[in-house]
Amino acid sequence: MSNIDQLAAIVGPGNVITDSNDLAPYLVEERGLYHGAALAVVRPNSTAQVAEVVKLCASAGIPMVPQGGNTGLCGGAVPSEDGRAVVISTERLTRIRAVDPVDFTLTAEAGCILSNLQQAAAEADCLFPLSLGAEGSCRIGGNISTNAGGTNVLRYGNTRDLVLGLEVVLPDGQVWNGLKRLRKDNTGYALQHLFIGAEGTLGLITACVLKLFPRPREIATAFVALSDLEAALPLFARARTASGDSVTACELVPRIGLELGMRHVPGVRDPFESPHDWMLLLELSSSRPGGLRDALEEVLGQAFEDGLAVDAVIAESDAQRSDFWRIREAIPEAQKKEGGSIKHDVAVATSRVPEMIRRCTSAVEAAMPGIRVVPFGHLGDGNTHFNLTQPPDADKAAFLTRWEEMNRIVHDIVVEMEGSISAEHGIGRLKVDELVHYKPEIDLNLMARIKKAFDPNGLMNPGKILR
C-alpha cells in the first residue's frame, strides 16, 4: 500500500486530500507570504487517529506539519515548498469534552474554534479571556502552540497562563497525557510548558484543559487623550491599583492611527473635538458589579489634575464602547488600504515603551524620510505593533523591498533595550533567520538540544522556529 493509501486506511479516504484545488487553502497563509506544497492534507477525527497518522509518517520518514485554523502571521502552519510533507489538520477535532463552572475549567479538543470556546464558557456563566482578531477562525491548538497573546494579557496572561493541561501526540506517535485539571502539580519538569509556544515542532497538541474565570458583570471603558506618550505609564499603573487590578485592556492609539482609520474604515470617528497626538483605550471589567465606573472616574479626575490626561470620554453605552474599540481595531485594516506597511511585533518592559517608540521612530525616519510610523497596541503588557506605513507618494513595491532594512533598525534597538523581536506572533518561518541573528548562541543551543531530545529525526514541523 502507498503511504496515501495507508493514511486513508486510518482516517478514511474522504479525509486525505490530495487534489491540488482542495489542497490550495492549506498551503498558503494569511498574508500570502508563503506558498507551500504537500503530499496530502490528513484530517484525523480523534487522538487515536492522530497517533496512528504520526506513527505512519514517522516510520516512513515523512515530515509532518500540524495545522489548526491557519491564521498565524509567521507561516508556522504552512509546509515548505519541497512537497514532501503531510499536513495534519486538527479541523475535525472539535469536541468540547467538558465545561465545569465549579472548577472553572473547560476541556476541549485542539480543533475547537476560539470563539466557540468563548461561547461555551459564557453559557456556563464564565469567561474564557483569550481574545484576538482571528478568534472566529483560529483554533485553540494553534493558539496554544503559538502561545497567543491578544488584548487581555495584562489581566489574564498569555495563552500559556490559561492552560492547565495538555494532551500531545509526540513525534514518534506516542500519546503524552498531561490532560489534568490541576492548579498545583510539582512532580517533575514542566513538559507542558515546552509544548506551549513550540509551534508544533515538539509534538502535535490534540486536546487541552483551559482555565475559566468569573464572567464580568460591569465594564467601564474610556478613551483618553494623553498629555504626552509618557503619561500613559503612570495612568495605567494608577488604574490597575484603583480598580483592584481590573484593567483588562490598555491599548495605545497614535494620532495617525485614528486618522488612517477615519480615512479608510467606516464608522471610525474622533471622540474628541481637538486632535491629540496620543490616546489610550482603557477598559476595566469585573464580575463584582458596582464601583468600577466610579473608580475609573476617580482615576481620570486625578489624571486631569496631575496633567497626565487632557481629555477623556467614558462610554455611556455598548454602542459607544464598540466605537472606541473600532478605532483601535481599524488600524491594521486602515494601514493596508493606505499602501505598503512594514510590521514589527515587539515588546519591551512596560515602563520603556515610550522610550522604545521614540528611539525607533527617530531611527526609521532618519533612514527613510517621509515614512509614517504607526505604533499601536497593548501598552499594558509592553507589546507594541510598531508598524510603518509607506510615504504618501512612494511606490508600494519599492517601499516593501526595504522590509529587512527596517526590521534591522527596529530590532537592533529593541534587543539593545532587552526586548523581544516577537512578542505574540511567534517565529514560524518568517523570523527563523532573525532569531538566529538575535538569540544568544547559548539559547539556540539549548533549544536545539531540546528539539533533538523530542524529535531526533526532525520530522515534526521542520524549518519552523529552528533552522
Add this chain to the structure above:
Amino acid sequence: MSNIDQLAAIVGPGNVITDSNDLAPYLVEERGLYHGAALAVVRPNSTAQVAEVVKLCASAGIPMVPQGGNTGLCGGAVPSEDGRAVVISTERLTRIRAVDPVDFTLTAEAGCILSNLQQAAAEADCLFPLSLGAEGSCRIGGNISTNAGGTNVLRYGNTRDLVLGLEVVLPDGQVWNGLKRLRKDNTGYALQHLFIGAEGTLGLITACVLKLFPRPREIATAFVALSDLEAALPLFARARTASGDSVTACELVPRIGLELGMRHVPGVRDPFESPHDWMLLLELSSSRPGGLRDALEEVLGQAFEDGLAVDAVIAESDAQRSDFWRIREAIPEAQKKEGGSIKHDVAVATSRVPEMIRRCTSAVEAAMPGIRVVPFGHLGDGNTHFNLTQPPDADKAAFLTRWEEMNRIVHDIVVEMEGSISAEHGIGRLKVDELVHYKPEIDLNLMARIKKAFDPNGLMNPGKILR
C-alpha cells in the same frame, strides 16, 4: 592546587566551609529525614563566582547541590551521604537589584529571603503575593526551583506564574541570561519554565525578575461553618464571582484540626458556640477599597439561605483576622505535638476535593482503625494536606513504620482521580521512588532526555527528582 584551594581562590577562603561543625546545618533538612555529607559548602557572592565554581566542579567531575534557605520538605537541597558533592549556597546572593512600581516588577538575586522581597514590594506600595510558612527563612531561588505554592495560589498562581525572567548558571558553568522584564516574548521554547520547578537539577538560578501586583487596600476575612464538606465548592465559586475574582485564600479546616490546635497551640479558639465538622477560612482582598465586605456578606447571606453555611464570623479587626489565620496555621504544629503524623501533599481538581477526602479517609481508616485523619489546606486550588495523626494510644515509632503503606493507599486513590502526589512540595529525594512508581514511563523518559540534554554528566543536584 586542590579542588578546595581552587574554590577558595574563587570565593575567598572564608567562604569555603569544610569544618564539620560549620558544615552541619547545610547537611540536614527541616524534618531530619536526611543527614548528608559534602566536600565543602561554597558561598559565592556573584553570578560570576557561581559560574566559576560550577565550571571548576564540572571539569573536576564534582557533583553540585544548589542550596537556598534549606527549608524544603522533600530533601531537595541536601547532598547525598557519599560526601562527594559540593554544596553551593546562594546565601550571599542577596541584592535586590531593582523595584519598579510602574512595571510592577522586582529584580532580585536568588539568595534573597522571601519576606525581604515582600517587604521591598510593600515599600513601593506593591504586593509580592508569594506567601508560605517558611517565608522568614526560605530564599527566592529555592522558591522558584521548587515552584512553591502557598496560600495565595488560587488568585495569583504558583511561583511559576510570578516569574518574568531568570538568570541561570548551567551545569557546564555557562550563564544563561533570561533576566527579562517582558510580559510577552514568543521567541522559541520556554527555557525559563524548565528551570522553574526543576529543583536545581538543570542549572542553578542566580537571579530573577518577579511580578508585582497592586497592594490590597481592603481585606475581608470570614470563618465559615459549612453544612457539609461538599458545600465548600459552590461557596468558593460564588465568592470568586461576587468579589470580582478577589478571593485570595480559601482554606479548609476540619473539626479535628481546630481541636488539636485548641489542645496544643496557645491562642487557638473556636470562633463558634457549637462544634462544626467542616470550616472554611475565606479571605477576599483588593486594591480597590470599598465594597468587598458587602460582597462577602452577600455571599454568606445567600449561603445561609441555600443551606451551604450554618454559621459564620466576619473579622472585625486585624486581631480577629489573625485569630482566624492562627487556627489554620496551628494545625501542623498541633499535629506534631499530638504524636506521629504521616503526611500527604496531594491535589485533585478542585471540584473533586470532597470526594478525594472521603475516599481516602475511608481507606486509611479501614487499614488502621483509630487513625485520625486531618485533611486541611488550600481547597481553592485543589491542594489538600491529607495528614494522618496516630491513634491516641498508639506507639509513635510503630505508627511511623506504616508511612509507605499509608502513602500507597492515599496516592493510589489520588492518581486514579487524575491528581498529583506532590502538589506544592516537589519531589526532592523523598518522592523519587514514588515518582517512578506513579509517573507514566513516557513522562519519565521525556524528563530523562531533558536532563541528559542539559546535564549530560549528571553533576547538577544528582539523585533529585530523577534516580
